[in-house]
Amino acid sequence: MLVGSIGVVLSVPVTTWLAASVLTTSTTPTHSTTATATAIRRVLRRRLRPQWPPPPDRSTPATAAPTSNPGSEPAPTIALDLDQLGGCRAIAGGGGHPWRVSAEAGPGELQGALSDPWFDEEQERWSVPPGLVVLVLGLIGLFPGAVGRYLDGPAVATWTTIFVAVSVQAMPFLVLGVLVSALIAGFLPAGALARRLPKRPILSVPLAGAAGVALPGCECASVPIAGRLVAAGTPSAAALTFLLAAPAVNPVVIVATAVAFPGRPEMAAARFAASLLAAIAVGLLWSRVGRDEWLARAHHPADTEPRRWAVFAETATHDFVHTGAFLVLGAMAAATMHVVVPPHWLDGLASSGLTAYGAMAVLAVVLAICSEADAFVAAGLSQFSLRARLVFLVVGPMVDLKLMALQSGTFSGSFAARFAPLTLACAVTAATLVGWALL
Amino acid sequence: MGPVVSFHAETRILQLAVASVLLLRLALTDAYLLYVQPAMRPFLVVAGLALAVTTATYALAQRRHPSPDADLDHAGDDCDPGSCGHANSALVDDGHLGCDPGDHGTPSGERHRHSTRIGWLLAVPLGALVAMPMEPLGAFAANRRPATLPSTSYQEELAPLPKPSDGAVDMTLGEFVTYAAFDANRQLEDQTVRLTGFVVTPDGSPDDEVHLTRFALSCCAADAWATSVTLHDLPVPVPPDDTWITVEGTWRPDPSGEEPDAPALDVAAVEEIPTPTDPYEA
Numbered sequence: 001m002l003v004g005s006i007g008v009v010l011s012v013p014v015t016t017w018l019a020a021s022v023l024t025t026s027t028t029p030t031h032s033t034t035a036t037a038t039a040i041r042r043v044l045r046r047r048l049r050p051q052w053p054p055p056p057d058r059s060t061p062a063t064a065a066p067t068s069n070p071g072s073e074p075a076p077t078i079a080l081d082l083d084q085l086g087g088c089r090a091i092a093g094g095g096g097h098p099w100r101v102s103a104e105a106g107p108g109e110l111q112g113a114l115s116d117p118w119f120d121e122e123q124e125r126w127s128v129p130p131g132l133v134v135l136v137l138g139l140i141g142l143f144p145g146a147v148g149r150y151l152d153g154p155a156v157a158t159w160t161t162i163f164v165a166v167s168v169q170a171m172p173f174l175v176l177g178v179l180v181s182a183l184i185a186g187f188l189p190a191g192a193l194a195r196r197l198p199k200r201p202i203l204s205v206p207l208a209g210a211a212g213v214a215l216p217g218c219e220c221a222s223v224p225i226a227g228r229l230v231a232a233g234t235p236s237a238a239a240l241t242f243l244l245a246a247p248a249v250n251p252v253v254i255v256a257t258a259v260a261f262p263g264r265p266e267m268a269a270a271r272f273a274a275s276l277l278a279a280i281a282v283g284l285l286w287s288r289v290g291r292d293e294w295l296a297r298a299h300h301p302a303d304t305e306p307r308r309w310a311v312f313a314e315t316a317t318h319d320f321v322h323t324g325a326f327l328v329l330g331a332m333a334a335a336t337m338h339v340v341v342p343p344h345w346l347d348g349l350a351s352s353g354l355t356a357y358g359a360m361a362v363l364a365v366v367l368a369i370c371s372e373a374d375a376f377v378a379a380g381l382s383q384f385s386l387r388a389r390l391v392f393l394v395v396g397p398m399v400d401l402k403l404m405a406l407q408s409g410t411f412s413g414s415f416a417a418r419f420a421p422l423t424l425a426c427a428v429t430a431a432t433l434v435g436w437a438l439l
Numbered sequence: 440m441g442p443v444v445s446f447h448a449e450t451r452i453l454q455l456a457v458a459s460v461l462l463l464r465l466a467l468t469d470a471y472l473l474y475v476q477p478a479m480r481p482f483l484v485v486a487g488l489a490l491a492v493t494t495a496t497y498a499l500a501q502r503r504h505p506s507p508d509a510d511l512d513h514a515g516d517d518c519d520p521g522s523c524g525h526a527n528s529a530l531v532d533d534g535h536l537g538c539d540p541g542d543h544g545t546p547s548g549e550r551h552r553h554s555t556r557i558g559w560l561l562a563v564p565l566g567a568l569v570a571m572p573m574e575p576l577g578a579f580a581a582n583r584r585p586a587t588l589p590s591t592s593y594q595e596e597l598a599p600l601p602k603p604s605d606g607a608v609d610m611t612l613g614e615f616v617t618y619a620a621f622d623a624n625r626q627l628e629d630q631t632v633r634l635t636g637f638v639v640t641p642d643g644s645p646d647d648e649v650h651l652t653r654f655a656l657s658c659c660a661a662d663a664w665a666t667s668v669t670l671h672d673l674p675v676p677v678p679p680d681d682t683w684i685t686v687e688g689t690w691r692p693d694p695s696g697e698e699p700d701a702p703a704l705d706v707a708a709v710e711e712i713p714t715p716t717d718p719y720e721a
Contacts, residue, residue, distance in 0.1 A: 154577060154578065154579035154681075155579060156571075157571065157572075157574045157577070157579070158576060158577070158579050158580045160567050160571050160574075161473065161474065161573075161574060161575065161576055161580075161660050162576075162660050162661050163564070163567065164474050164564050164567060164568060164660075165473075165474035165475060165659040165660035165661055166659060166660075166661050167564045168461070168462070168465060168471065168474050168475055168483070168564065168659070169474070169475050169479070169658060169659035169661075171458070171461075171462060171483075171486055172462075172479070172482040172483060172485070172486035175486040175489055175490055176486075179489065179493070182493075307500070307504070309496065309500070310500035310503075310504065312496075313493055313496040313497035313500050314497060314500065316493045316497075317451055317452075317455055317493060317494060317497045318451070320455065320458070320490065320493075321451055321454050321455060321558035321561065322557070322558070324458060324558075324560075324561050325557045325558050325559075325560040325561055326560075328560040328561060328563055328564065329560060331564075332563075334661060335661070338583075338661060339583075367661065367662065368661070369658055369661060369662050370658050370659075373657040373658025373659075373662060374658070374662075376657035376658075376662075377657060377658075377662045377664075
């Protein structure tokens with residue numbers, strides 16, 4: 001009982017924290033305490049933005065060498081094993097170029113190199129931004145009855161049931177996705193996929209979208225796989241198209257849609273077409289405006305790395321722990337929404353056309369249902385038109401609370417903050433157009 | 440001599456063990472039925488076993504080639520900088536960053552700073568299961584999602600009702616509501632039926648309105664939808680909300696000809712039952 005109450009009370013600030021971290025996390029560190037940390041930071045920046053000119057050299061004794069010329073061939077990636085930054089080690093990957101980064105860091109001095117946005121290195125304690133505190137207190141202040149009302153028994157029991165259900169339902173698919181992604185990390189040579197794909201996005205993106213047919217399962221499986229594909233050198237636009245298309249166009253989902261709407265096979269066809277269209281649109285747009293530094297890429301092991309199974313195990317366990325934690329966060333947020341949102345909001349919105357589409361999109365984001373099953377949920381929402389329900393079916397596997405949490409954990413918060421609105425816009429547009437044409 | 444397996448790896452193994460225990464515990468008992476479809480059992484078992492095997496592989500690989508501890512993970516703990524420095528100084532060859540492409544046990548260049556701590560979130564579902572009584576969705580959830588009739592597009596010619604056993608036809612609530620609303624042959628008229636569900640006193644309705652409700656799942660408890668029947672002429676006092684009962688009665692057709700979302704049932708007999716293992720309807 002107590003744990004459940006704590007869970008409910010914590011889930012509001014946790015949800016707020018998640019939203020705040022999505023909007024504020026960046027991949028560049030904010031504190032540095034020594035010149036060495038500055039040098040390391042510069043090396044990191046160079047790794048994350050290989051095309052950009054390096055910032056002017058302001059440091060003194062320790063410098064990172066050699067400096068790269070912008071416009072020459074992209075610098076080989078350096079991977080700093082941060083497990084060992086205390087002892088200052090660096091390993092090189094993807095080409096075997098040895099980087100010599102000379103520095104006089106002693107153990108413990110490099111702690112400033114990477115910072116957690118909430119952890120203040122100088123004082124070595126957690127600092128919560130005052131804005132977040134004001135936000136949480138303000139929410140509690142605006143709805144004073146809300147916290148008390150939701151702490152009683154049935155609400156907490158329902159929250160727990162929904163939270164455990166979402167977590168447990170998604171975990172087998174997450175395991176599948178993590179195992180496949182670990183196979184990619186352990187056994188796929190770096191750049192192999194990139195060499196086979198056409199170079200121009202206009203060709204590679206639709207191909208990646210069509211490849212989504214091959215991966216049946218929940219959207220939880222596609223996120224770690226896409227993350228590892230990006231790490232293995234696949235162009236990010238193609239990998240992201242695959243990430244969006246796979247949960248929505250695979251045969252299991254299409255068959256489920258056909259079964260859920262008997263006598264209306266055009267619904268399944270419309271879902272397939274609209275999802276593919278939306279995924280390709282996002283991929284092409286991303287190839288134009290997306291920046292690779294938003295994708296904090298995992299390191300892909302060098303081709304000389306022996307012990308493939310050790311790499312497999314290490315990658316699988318790391319990915320599952322990291323992604324599963326974000327899944328749990330997403331499940332907590334979804335359970336909170338289920339318990340807190342009053343149901344009569346839906347009925348008023350069902351009537352008029354445009355708000356119905358908006359309501360369906362919002363509902364799809366908030367409900368975080370797996371793509372195999374959302375067809376049956378949509379079939380049950382009979383007060384909405386077929387076109388509005390198509391919006392629900394197209395948006396659901398592409399953008400929802402669970403997915404945003406997973407993406408922010410696998411790539412970065414700034415990625416999720418940009419990717420989610422882009423995907424939402426493309427999904428709603430594609431669903432509206434296809435719905436108007438086919439339904 | 441340090442620990443056989445690094446702190447970092449130990450933490451990860453523990454977190455994964457917790458996740459496998461969660462999956463296997465739910466799948467091997469019948470508790471998973473409260474949360475997901477019955478068909479999910481083999482998936483949960485396979486996932487739990489796959490996790491356990493992968494964790495064991497990882498643990499073995501770590502024992503053979505342990506990855507050294509991350510000093511960063513201890514920042515903020517009460518750690519004596521002298522001892523930390525000493526432990527790691529073996530890795531520093533005369534103060535220079537060395538470059539060793541191949542001799543690493545764990546090729547990982549990402550931000551590990553908070554990845555061990557955040558993994559403890561995996562323990563929250565198991566903690567919730569241990570700390571709270573496991574309950575199916577009940578009256579609270581039913582009140583938040585009012586029942587709606589299944590859409591007419593589902594319906595074709597409805598099959599004949601099954602034969603009665605013990606004087607009443609056993610039906611699920613979903614079947615009853617479908618037949619009441621859409622059966623052109625009106626087979627339910629004057630037919631005693633037996634239904635199982637839990638009691639709900641709907642919010643915002645007259646005090647004497649009592650519903651018999653049951654949820655059905657398509658994916659997991661998050662998308663469960665409720666089917667309800669309104670009970671009339673109860674021979675016993677109204678049981679409290681969330682009591683599971685089996686009722687026998689006959690359908691009371693709506694005089695207007697259009698069935699409401701919760702068709703009416705004239706109750707002849709009520710029997711309280713223990714909460715079923717699988718609380719959701721097929």
